[in-house]
Structure formats: structure tokens, C-alpha cells
Amino acid sequence: MGMLADMFAGHHKECDDLFAAAEAAAQDGAWDKAAPLWERYAAAMERHLSTEEGVLFPAFEDASGMRGGPTQVMRMEHTQMRGLLQQAGQAVAARDADGFGGACETLNILMQQHNMKEENILYPMCDRAVGSNAALVQQLREKLGK
Amino acid sequence: MIGALSFEQAPPLWVPLRFFLTAPWFLCAAGLLLAVDGAHVVAGGRWGPGAVAAVHLVTAGYMLQVMAGALLQFMPVAAGANVWRPRLTGGVAHAGFTAGGAALVAGFLWVGVPALQAATVLMGGAGAFYVVVLARGLAASPAIGPTLRGLRFAVFGLAVTVALGVALASVFGFGVALPLAELVPVHAAWGLAGWALTLLAAVAWLVVPMFQLTPPYPPRFAFAFPLAVCGVVLGWTAAVFLRTPAVAIAVAAAGTLVVGAFGGATLRLQGQRKRRVTDATLECWRAGMAALCAAAVLFPIPLAVTDAALRGRLEWLAGVLVLGAFVAVIQGMLHKIVPFLVWLHLRSVMAVPPTMQKVLPDARARPQSRLLLASILVLALAAAWPPLAHLGGVLLAVAAAWGGALLVGAARFHHRLAQSPSASPDDTGRSAR
Ligand SMILES: [Fe+2]
Ligand SMILES: [Fe+2]
Numbered sequence: 001m002g003m004l005a006d007m008f009a010g011h012h013k014e015c016d017d018l019f020a021a022a023e024a025a026a027q028d029g030a031w032d033k034a035a036p037l038w039e040r041y042a043a044a045m046e047r048h049l050s051t052e053e054g055v056l057f058p059a060f061e062d063a064s065g066m067r068g069g070p071t072q073v074m075r076m077e078h079t080q081m082r083g084l085l086q087q088a089g090q091a092v093a094a095r096d097a098d099g100f101g102g103a104c105e106t107l108n109i110l111m112q113q114h115n116m117k118e119e120n121i122l123y124p125m126c127d128r129a130v131g132s133n134a135a136l137v138q139q140l141r142e143k144l145g146k
Numbered sequence: 147m148i149g150a151l152s153f154e155q156a157p158p159l160w161v162p163l164r165f166f167l168t169a170p171w172f173l174c175a176a177g178l179l180l181a182v183d184g185a186h187v188v189a190g191g192r193w194g195p196g197a198v199a200a201v202h203l204v205t206a207g208y209m210l211q212v213m214a215g216a217l218l219q220f221m222p223v224a225a226g227a228n229v230w231r232p233r234l235t236g237g238v239a240h241a242g243f244t245a246g247g248a249a250l251v252a253g254f255l256w257v258g259v260p261a262l263q264a265a266t267v268l269m270g271g272a273g274a275f276y277v278v279v280l281a282r283g284l285a286a287s288p289a290i291g292p293t294l295r296g297l298r299f300a301v302f303g304l305a306v307t308v309a310l311g312v313a314l315a316s317v318f319g320f321g322v323a324l325p326l327a328e329l330v331p332v333h334a335a336w337g338l339a340g341w342a343l344t345l346l347a348a349v350a351w352l353v354v355p356m357f358q359l360t361p362p363y364p365p366r367f368a369f370a371f372p373l374a375v376c377g378v379v380l381g382w383t384a385a386v387f388l389r390t391p392a393v394a395i396a397v398a399a400a401g402t403l404v405v406g407a408f409g410g411a412t413l414r415l416q417g418q419r420k421r422r423v424t425d426a427t428l429e430c431w432r433a434g435m436a437a438l439c440a441a442a443v444l445f446p447i448p449l450a451v452t453d454a455a456l457r458g459r460l461e462w463l464a465g466v467l468v469l470g471a472f473v474a475v476i477q478g479m480l481h482k483i484v485p486f487l488v489w490l491h492l493r494s495v496m497a498v499p500p501t502m503q504k505v506l507p508d509a510r511a512r513p514q515s516r517l518l519l520a521s522i523l524v525l526a527l528a529a530a531w532p533p534l535a536h537l538g539g540v541l542l543a544v545a546a547a548w549g550g551a552l553l554v555g556a557a558r559f560h561h562r563l564a565q566s567p568s569a570s571p572d573d574t575g576r577s578a579r
Contacts, residue, residue: 020359020420027422080493087498101423102501108421109486109502112356113223120289121226 002127003137004056005119008048011144012115015044019111022092023104031095038092042085049078051143056126059136063129070122077114081107157218157232159491163557164240165215166480170550172207172247173473176200177543179255180525184535188528191458192465199254204469205337206269206311207247208546212476213345214239214276216483217297221280224352225297226289235279242272253318262319266312273308277301292368296348299372303340303379310336325387332383339401340379342472344372347408349479354412357482358419358428363411374404391449398446405442409435409471426511430478433519434471437526441467463529470522477518477549481511484553488560496567505556514552518545 001009018041025034057071084107091099130136179200180187187196218236221227229235246268253262280301287294310333316322317329351368354360362368378401385394412435416428444464451457485502492499521541528535 016359017420020422024422083498084501087501098503099501102503105423105425105503106486106489106501108359109356109482110490116352116356117223117226120224120291120293124290125288 002124002131004127004131004140005123007137007141007144008052008056008123009115009119011044011048012119015041015048018044019104019108023101026092026097026100026104029097031092035092038089042089045081045085047143047145049081051140053078055136055140055143059130059133060122060126064125070117070125074114074118074122077110081111081114084110156223156487156490157229157236159487159560161232161236162215162219162487163484163553164236165211165218165243166484167550167553167557168240168244169208169211169215170546170553172203172211173546174543174550175207175251176203177521177539177541177546179203180535180539181543182536182539184528184537184539185532188462188532188535189458191454192461195254195257199251201465201469202247202254203251204473205342206243206250209342209469209472209476210243210247211240212480213342214243216349216479217280217345219483219487220349221283221297224349225284225287225294227280227283227287227294227297229283230279235276239272239276242268242275246270246272250315253315259319262315266315266319269315270308270312273304273311277305277308281305291351292363292365292371293348293351295369296344296351296372299376300341300345300348303336303344303376307333307337307341328386328389331386335379335382338468339375339405343405343408344375346472346475347371347375350408350412353479354415354431357421358416359421360415360419363415367407367411371404371408378404395446395449398449402442402445405445406439409439409442413439425481425508426515427478427482429512430474430481430515430519433522434474434478437467437474437522438471441471459529463526466522466526466529470526474515474519474522477515480549480553481506481515484556488556491560492563492567495564499563505559506552510552514545514548517541518549521545 018037022034022037022041025031025037053075057074061067061071084103088100088103088107091103179196183196187194187200190196192198192201215236218229218232221229246265249261249268250265252258253265280297284294284298284301310329313322313324314326314329314333317324317326347368351363355362378397381397381400382394385391385397413432416432416435441464444460444467448457448460448464451460482502485505488505489499489502521538521544524534524541525538528538
């Protein structure tokens with residue numbers, strides 16, 4: 001795997017772990033634990049999404065000249081993910097187990113199929129286009145907090 | 147090549163949905179056939195017209211419909227492979243597979259030569275067209291990974307299956323002289339392993355970790371698996387045509403190891419899942435993988451049994467377990483895919499669409515899939531006492547129709563909200579669990 005694919009796929013996994021922990025806490029009815037776990041997860045996701053949108057995608061678009069294609073679809077899916085993150089966050093606050101479970105299930109599938117497209121297709125393309133740019137790689141690493 | 151990559155999230159909802167809405171009625175028909183004639187079908191062995199018809203209702207009817215529809219959805223997302231004009235491709239394949247599947251079964255049951263001729267042309271034509279469209283998309287894909295590789299093997303397997311099926315149907319339909327006794331087991335191996343199992347595995351590499359957050363399959367295993375399956379199927383083909391029973395048994399035993407490794411690996415990964423939530427989909431996967439492992443153990447045994455009656459019973463058992471494994475997993479996948487697609491498409495008409503659980507609550511999906519699993523178990527037990535096949539058939543028909551009704555409900559849920567997105571989801575007469 002390329003450097004960027006490695007770094008971003010690794011961060012997907014970190015986010016997955018936080019997601020699973022928050023979901024499990026809510027399933028146990030441990031809302032006192034679930035709420036801060038969810039907050040940590042939502043913050044990690046926001047960091048991930050905004051690093052892609054603000055740094056990785058623009059660098060890829062500049063290098064490849066592809067503006068309307070893959071990155072456009074990824075940005076659209078980010079918007080959808082933010083909607084569900086918010087929906088689930090409200091359910092955590094209201095201790096609404098069904099609402100939270102429903103939002104989590106939908107978010108998980110949306111997020112996983114999104115990640116899979118990035119990991120299998122977009123990140124390898126990014127690696128080919130801008131993976132050798134050491135300054136960019138360093139900047140991305142810092143923004144992801146890795 | 148990269149320029150051709152649209153990265154589209156999804157074709158129109160109707161493209162895969164028409165396949166999903168049709169498929170359960172083929173499964174239901176298989177159940178009805180067994181309900182009426184079950185004990186007779188078990189006793190008649192795999193060459194009896196009832197058994198051949200029932201097998202094709204499940205495979206060329208149910209399984210092919212769902213797999214063909216799901217691939218049109220799955221290819222762009224999972225493999226970055228664009229499907230040529232998805233609406234047209236979906237329409238042609240759906241029409242051909244539906245009419246061809248019905249004609250095929252009618253031909254078997256009532257030994258109708260014109261029906262078999264029609265089936266040859268329809269299944270052969272739609273199959274060839276569909277294979278070419280998929281192969282073109284897969285060839286142009288810039289993606290990497292074992293799923294894309296698995297899909298390429300699977301589509302090759304489908305091409306061989308369709309070609310052999312056309313050859314076989316031509317024997318009956320057009321009186322072409324071909325070696326039936328050899329072609330039948332080879333056609334079955336390519337269809338079930340070269341196509342269906344290879345496709346199931348390629349999908350599993352992605353969805354098993356994705357739904358439950360399990361560790362990934364070992365990359366070398368995922369890489370080698372389609373090759374190993376292809377090797378076993380080629381070995382089987384050679385052993386059958388060379389008429390070397392000892393080699394056939396050895397190849398079947400190799401099949402036991404390869405298939406068992408897949409089933410076992412999947413069960414192990416699901417045991418290590420990070421998400422603690424369980425649902426109908428997970429139950430279906432686990433039951434399906436257990437059935438697949440049990441079937442794998444049975445592969446070589448009937449080949450070594452000389453008593454015809456006992457061999458027939460063992461073949462029935464192995465057949466029910468193999469087909470039951472696919473039917474179970476497919477049902478589990480439908481319970482996830484369809485609500486997700488409804489959510490995805492509603493997302494374009496409303497900001498906060500109702501979540502998947504509102505489209506198809508687990509509390510509705512679970513009893514249906516449990517009844518389906520029970521019907522497979524009863525059909526398997528009919529190997530010991532054939533009259534049970536009648537009961538198994540009734541349960542299968544009811545579970546399949548129930549599954550079909552749940553899908554119609556999901557489609558109507560989408561339709562209502564897409565028409566008037568301002569209506570609250572609770573106005574639709576459904577509530578969350
Ligand atoms: Fe992303
Ligand atoms: Fe990402």
C-alpha cells in the first residue's frame with residue numbers, strides 16, 4: 001500500500017474502533033459512557049473529513065486536473081455522513097436507544113462503503129498523483145494527529 | 147481509463163430493485179413444488195424432473211436474479227467498475243433471466259421442447275449480454291484489491307456456466323448430441339463454485355468486515371481463494387470427462403478443504419467482530435456459513451457410496467445445504483441492502499431521511515429470516531425421512547413470499563416518501579421497533 005493509503009486507511013480504523021465502543025456502550029444502556037465516547041468519535045471523524053476536503057482532495061485535484069469526478073462524490077458523501085453523525089449525536093443526548101441504533105446502522109454502512117471506495121480506488125490514485133510530495137504528507141500527518 | 151471512472155454512488159433504485167422484487171417468487175415456486183411433490187422429488191434423485199426444476203428455480207431463478215441485480219449496484223461502488231448504461235443493461239438482463247428462468251423450469255416440469263428452446267435462447271442471450279457488459283466494466287476498472295480479482299474470476303465462471311447450460315438445454319431443446327452425464331456435474335460445479343461461491347466470497351471480503359467491523363480476511367487467503375476454487379473446478383471438469391472416479395473423489399476432497407476454509411474463516415472473523423449489535427443479516431450469514439461447512443464435508447462422500455438409494459439421500463442433503471447456504475446469505479444481504487438503498491435514494495429528496503430501521507425494522511426481518519432458516523433445516527432433515535420435504539416446501543414457500551412482501555413494503559415506503567418528502571415517516575403506517 002502507498003504512504004497516503006496507509007495513513008488514511010489507518011485513521012479509518014481508529015475511527016471504527018471509537019464508533020464500535022460508543023455503540024456498544026449505548027447498547028448496554030451506559031449513556032454516561034456512550035456520550036463522551038460518541039463525542040470523541042465525532043471529533044475524530046470531523047478531523048478526518050476536513051483533512052480530506054481541505055488538504056488531500058485539493059492537492060489531488062490540482063495534480064490530476066480531476067475536479068468533477070471522484071472527489072466530488074466523496075464530498076457529497078461526507079455531507080451525508082455529517083447528517084447522520086448529527087442525527088446520532090442528538091439521539092445520544094436524548095438517550096434514545098432506537099434512534100441511536102438506527103442512525104448508527106445507517107451511518108456504518110454509508111461510512112464503510114465510502115471508506116472502501118477511498119481505500120481501493122481514490123487513495124491509490126492520490127498516492128500516484130501526490131504521494132511523493134513530502135511536505136504534503138507531513139502536513140496531512142499533522143492534521144490527522146498521527 | 148481513469149477518466150472513465152464516474153465514481154457514481156448508485157444507479158437508479160429501480161435498476162437493482164426489479165431483480166430483488168422478482169427473485170423471491172422463484173424461491174416461493176420452488177417451495178410450492180416441494181410442498182406438492184416433495185417426497186417424490188427426494189426419492190427421484192437428482193436426475194428426476196422435479197429435482198432439476200426445483201434446483202433451477204433456486205439457482206437460475208432466485209440466486210441469479212439477486213446476484214445479477216446486486217452486481218449492477220455493487221460493481222461501481224466496490225470495484226470502481228462502471229456498468230454500461232445500467233438502466234438498459236438491467237432491463238435486458240432482468241427480462242431475459244425472468245422469462246428464461248420461467249421457460250427453463252416449465253420445460254423441465256412438463257418436458258416441453260418449445261419451452262426449452264425458448265429458455266436456451268433467452269438465458270443464453272441475456273447471459274452472454276450480461277457477461278460481456280460486466281467483463282468490459284471489470285476490465286476497465288482502475289481499482290485494486292481482492293474483490294475486483296474475485297469478481298473477474300466469478301464473471302468468467304458465469305460465462306462458462308451459461309455456455310454449458312446452453313449446451314445442455316440444446317440437448318433437450320434441439321436434439322444436439324452431447325455427453326449429458328458428463329456435462330451436468332461440470333455445469334453444476336461451474337455454476338455453484340466457479341460463479342456463485344466465487345462471487346459470494348468476493349462480496350464477503352468487503353461486507354463481512356464492513357457490517358460488523360470484523361478484522362479483514364487474511365490478504366493472501368483472499369488473493370488465493372478464487373484461484374483455488376477455479377483449480378478445483380477445472381480438476382473436477384477433467385476428472386469427470388476422463389471418467390476417473392478416484393481422481394473425482396480426490397478433487398471433491400480438495401473442494402471440502404477450500405470451501406470449508408472460506409466458511410470457517412468467515413465464522414471465525416464474525417466471532418471477532420467489534421460491533422456487538424446482532425441482527426437478521428448476521429444470523430443469516432452465520433447459519434449460511436455453518437450450512438456451507440457441513441455441505442463441504444459431504445462433497446466426496448456420495449462419490450464413494452455404491453448403494454444408489456443411500457447415495458441419493460446424501461446428494462439431497464448436500465444439495466439442500468449448499469443451496470440453503472446461498473439462500474440464507476442472500477436473504478440476509480437483502481435485509482441490509484434494500485433498506486440502505488431506500489435511504490440513499492431518499493437522501494436526494496429529503497435532508498434527513500428515515501434511517502434503515504424505519505424502512506425495514508429488524509423486528510420484522512428477523513422472524514421472516516428465521517422461518518426461512520427453519521425451512522432449510524426441515525428440507526435437510528428430509529434426507530432421513532422424505533415426507534418432511536412437503537413440510538419444508540410449505541415453510542420455504544411461506545418464508546419466500548413473506549420476504550417478497552417485506553421488499554414490496556420497502557419499495558412502497560420509498561415511493562410514498564419520494565412522492566411527498568414532507569410527510570413524516572410515521573405517517574406511513576410503520577413504526578420503529
Ligand atoms: Fe472521505
Ligand atoms: Fe476517508
